[in-house]
Amino acid sequence: MSRERTRDRSKLAPSIRKAHREVLAGFAASVVHGVVLVVAALWLVVNDPGATVLLGLVIAGAILIPLLGRMAYHGNPFAGFLLLVVVVAPMIGVLLADWPPILPFAGLVFLPFYWQTARGATNLRGRRRSR
Numbered sequence: 001m002s003r004e005r006t007r008d009r010s011k012l013a014p015s016i017r018k019a020h021r022e023v024l025a026g027f028a029a030s031v032v033h034g035v036v037l038v039v040a041a042l043w044l045v046v047n048d049p050g051a052t053v054l055l056g057l058v059i060a061g062a063i064l065i066p067l068l069g070r071m072a073y074h075g076n077p078f079a080g081f082l083l084l085v086v087v088v089a090p091m092i093g094v095l096l097a098d099w100p101p102i103l104p105f106a107g108l109v110f111l112p113f114y115w116q117t118a119r120g121a122t123n124l125r126g127r128r129r130s131r
Helices: 014-047 052-073 077-097 102-124
Strands: none
Touching: 014 052, 014 077, 014 102, 052 077, 052 102, 077 102
């Protein structure tokens, strides 16, 4: 026997509604970030066929980032934190490897969304399953 759940979000507490908006914005940003990385991978294939390591990292990021966004949307605060790391870590790697910095620094556009996602996922932790 299952309990009936209310699917109407207007009946949720304001703090939970705010957390839902934050993680939804982060999930949407992670999907857009994945698409941008796919376009960057195509650009790398056309312009620099020798950059296989960078191409592999870009393709892995294009797959991993939307998955992390979905996990954060379901209330996983560690996934929200990993999204922040995914934006900051490539900048450090590019600076150390002397690669062109345009791609990782373009990821800074998504940093505010991922910060909100980490906060929202932390606020949702345990609350989704408690209803």
